Amino acid sequence: MTEVAAPAGAERISSAFADRAGRAALMPYMMGGFPDLPTSARIAAAYADGGADLVELGIPFSDPLADGPVIAAAGTQALRAGATVDGVLGVCEELAPRVPVVVMCYANLVLAPGPDAFAAALTAAGASGLIVPDLPLEEASGVLEACDAHGVALVLLVAPTTPEERLARIGAQARGFLYTVAVTGTTGERDALDVGGVVARARAHAGVPVAVGFGIGTPEQAAAAAAAGADGVIVGSRLVRAAAEAADPAGAVRDAVAGFAAALSR
Amino acid sequence: MIDERFGPYGGRYVPETLMPALAELAAAWEAVRDDADYRMELAELLRDYAGRPTPLYLARRLSEAAGRPVWLKREDLLHTGAHKLNNALGQCLLARRMGKRRIIAETGAGQHGVATATACALLDLECVVYMGEEDMRRQRPNVERMGLLGATVAPVAAGTRTLKEATSEAIRDWTTNVATTHYVIGSTVGPAPYPALVRDLQRVIGDEARAQLLERTGRLPDRVIACVGGGSNAIGTFTAFTGDAGVELIGVEAAGEGLDSGRHGAPLTAGGRPGVLHGSLSAVLQDADGQIAEAHSISAGLDYPGSGPEHAHLRDTGRARYEAVSDADALAAFAHTARLEGIIPALESSHAIAWTLANPGGELDLVCLSGRGDKDLAEALERLGD
Ligand SMILES: Cc1ncc(COP(=O)(O)O)c(C=O)c1O
Numbered sequence: 001m002t003e004v005a006a007p008a009g010a011e012r013i014s015s016a017f018a019d020r021a022g023r024a025a026l027m028p029y030m031m032g033g034f035p036d037l038p039t040s041a042r043i044a045a046a047y048a049d050g051g052a053d054l055v056e057l058g059i060p061f062s063d064p065l066a067d068g069p070v071i072a073a074a075g076t077q078a079l080r081a082g083a084t085v086d087g088v089l090g091v092c093e094e095l096a097p098r099v100p101v102v103v104m105c106y107a108n109l110v111l112a113p114g115p116d117a118f119a120a121a122l123t124a125a126g127a128s129g130l131i132v133p134d135l136p137l138e139e140a141s142g143v144l145e146a147c148d149a150h151g152v153a154l155v156l157l158v159a160p161t162t163p164e165e166r167l168a169r170i171g172a173q174a175r176g177f178l179y180t181v182a183v184t185g186t187t188g189e190r191d192a193l194d195v196g197g198v199v200a201r202a203r204a205h206a207g208v209p210v211a212v213g214f215g216i217g218t219p220e221q222a223a224a225a226a227a228a229g230a231d232g233v234i235v236g237s238r239l240v241r242a243a244a245e246a247a248d249p250a251g252a253v254r255d256a257v258a259g260f261a262a263a264l265s266r
Numbered sequence: 267m268i269d270e271r272f273g274p275y276g277g278r279y280v281p282e283t284l285m286p287a288l289a290e291l292a293a294a295w296e297a298v299r300d301d302a303d304y305r306m307e308l309a310e311l312l313r314d315y316a317g318r319p320t321p322l323y324l325a326r327r328l329s330e331a332a333g334r335p336v337w338l339k340r341e342d343l344l345h346t347g348a349h350k351l352n353n354a355l356g357q358c359l360l361a362r363r364m365g366k367r368r369i370i371a372e373t374g375a376g377q378h379g380v381a382t383a384t385a386c387a388l389l390d391l392e393c394v395v396y397m398g399e400e401d402m403r404r405q406r407p408n409v410e411r412m413g414l415l416g417a418t419v420a421p422v423a424a425g426t427r428t429l430k431e432a433t434s435e436a437i438r439d440w441t442t443n444v445a446t447t448h449y450v451i452g453s454t455v456g457p458a459p460y461p462a463l464v465r466d467l468q469r470v471i472g473d474e475a476r477a478q479l480l481e482r483t484g485r486l487p488d489r490v491i492a493c494v495g496g497g498s499n500a501i502g503t504f505t506a507f508t509g510d511a512g513v514e515l516i517g518v519e520a521a522g523e524g525l526d527s528g529r530h531g532a533p534l535t536a537g538g539r540p541g542v543l544h545g546s547l548s549a550v551l552q553d554a555d556g557q558i559a560e561a562h563s564i565s566a567g568l569d570y571p572g573s574g575p576e577h578a579h580l581r582d583t584g585r586a587r588y589e590a591v592s593d594a595d596a597l598a599a600f601a602h603t604a605r606l607e608g609i610i611p612a613l614e615s616s617h618a619i620a621w622t623l624a625n626p627g628g629e630l631d632l633v634c635l636s637g638r639g640d641k642d643l644a645e646a647l648e649r650l651g652d
Pocket residue numbers: 348349374375376377378452453454493494495496497498499500566567568612614615636637638
């Protein structure tokens with residue numbers, strides 16, 4: 001019998017934030033299985049080498065409603081290259097000993113095997129948390145229960161459109177960290193970004209660290225998010241694009257991650 | 267209250283960003299659907315502009331071929347040529363009341379896109395319609411109509427370039443522009459309150475048909491038959507009859523190249539584990555991991571791997587049953603109906619007619635002729651020539 005201490009995932013996430021001693025943690029996002037599974041395993045290692053404090057590992061989905069063109073195209077490519085849930089969880093298993101991994105995937109992939117089996121698979125792969133961008137609070141109870149039982153932190157999201165009263169309800173259920181969506185829209189780099197308001201609003205209702213994501217594409221924007229009070233900064237499309245464009249994806253993302261890490265350590 | 271779940275199905279599986287807008291939409295619909303001014307405005311437009319009530323027609327030569335009376339509810343005679351306008355007009359009026367002047371829609375066959383573009387022209391609203399590139403190819407006339415009506419058609423190049431991707435892209439647009447924009451979804455799919463909202467706007471089909479048939483024949487049908495893509499013409503036809511215990515309700519899906527071929531659009535008929543697509547839990551085509559599978563149908567409007575959550579519930583409770591008709595049989599019914607009745611049906615509706623012709627039973631069939639087939643001529647003639 002493998003008994004897992006229930007809050008293990010949440011604890012590992014919270015110490016990753018705490019280890020930063022007041023500076024913001026860097027949580028780069030990568031698309032598992034992109035451009036293919038072996039390369040994505042090297043990209044994962046490069047994220048850790050580059051200085052990621054946590055890694056958000058995406059499992060590709062056929063219909064990613066919350067994603068903009070860069071991440072959606074990467075998901076399509078990963079599926080074409082044969083990515084499966086098990087394959088991406090293999091990447092998680094390799095990476096998890098080095099940094100806490102938060103898996104990001106869409107609701108149907110969790111519901112297909114059933115929340116309990118899915119959460120068990122996450123635990124077995126060493127994942128600390130789970131983000132499901134199309135599972136709002138009202139639909140989350142079954143997955144929340146399964147994740148709690150298996151020691152995986154189900155990370156909830158709040159958006160700029162979330163009203164105050166709803167923010168409070170979501171904040172009260174937050175595990176691991178509160179994922180604060182910076183923009184009204186899908187993932188993707190934005191030229192202009194002002195996260196001060198969303199971070200302050202999230203902070204007022206969260207007993208856990210506040211990490212901000214969607215739209216952050218430059219080290220300057222990451223530093224600005226940290227200065228605005230974010231405990232964590234999530235960078236996605238910029239890095240997926242780096243992996244897509246480079247001849248040496250692992251090298252390119254390691255340098256890019258290091259650039260963001262440096263901006264957050266100043 | 268607006269239905270959010272149908273048994274276990276339905277719900278709101280969408281990004282948090284959209285949750286407040288869905289709550290706002292549900293509240294607006296709850297307030298407006300019983301509002302006398304709104305109802306009058308909609309009823310007048312449906313009558314004077316759209317051409318309601320549509321005729322109920324006893325198709326004599328089809329009846330002879332079927333061996334029993336077949337009554338057609340003529341949604342093909344509605345303005346713009348399909349039932350889609352019932353929903354588009356109702357939602358655009360609602361959007362205007364909500365102060366949203368930008369309208370987006372997805373379309374497969376192009377009928378919903380044309381209906382929405384039409385309602386937007388009438389009500390002076392901005393209109394963007396997402397359409398897969400493959401559907402733009404096979405439904406060319408409708409693309410041209412939308413342009414003429416002042417809508418922008420946004421091509422979608424992702425995936426199979428059909429209705430599923432167009433819907434995903436529309437939802438992404440809505441996520442970005444939710445403050446100014448109303449999303450007019452075209453079928454009884456999507457997150458709550460859409461399946462209930464679209465049903466409420468389409469139930470006029472069955473309400474009329476039931477009254478018309480009673481008046482003409484003094485009896486109810488034994489079977490009510492409609493094709494099912496997302497399920498709006500079928501729910502629209504069924505709803506008036508769900509309380510009539512003796513009336514069988516039959517939804518006809520696209521068997522494409524055959525249920526065993528894996529190339530079809532029949533998630534309700536095929537059965538299997540329910541799944542989440544485009545914001546609701548329902549019958550869906552998917553693989554073992556939960557990746558949504560590609561659908562296939564000769565008719566763009568049925569070429570969709572999902573289905574309306576209320577249909578999944580009607581299936582499970584046994585109140586309705588779902589069957590599937592192949593591309594070839596639908597195409598034959600398309601040609602047959604043209605010759606026998608002088609009516610060119612939409613390829614979607616041809617699935618319902620084909621089922622009726624092939625399946626004896628009962629003494630009177632009511633079939634929803636959901637749309638006309640002008641849009642399908644190029645595709646159908648090419649295939650019929652094969
Ligand atoms: C004429 C016609 N019938 C049926 C459909 C299928 O949609 P639904 O199942 O929502 O009625 C369409 C969709 O485009 C259509 O154009």
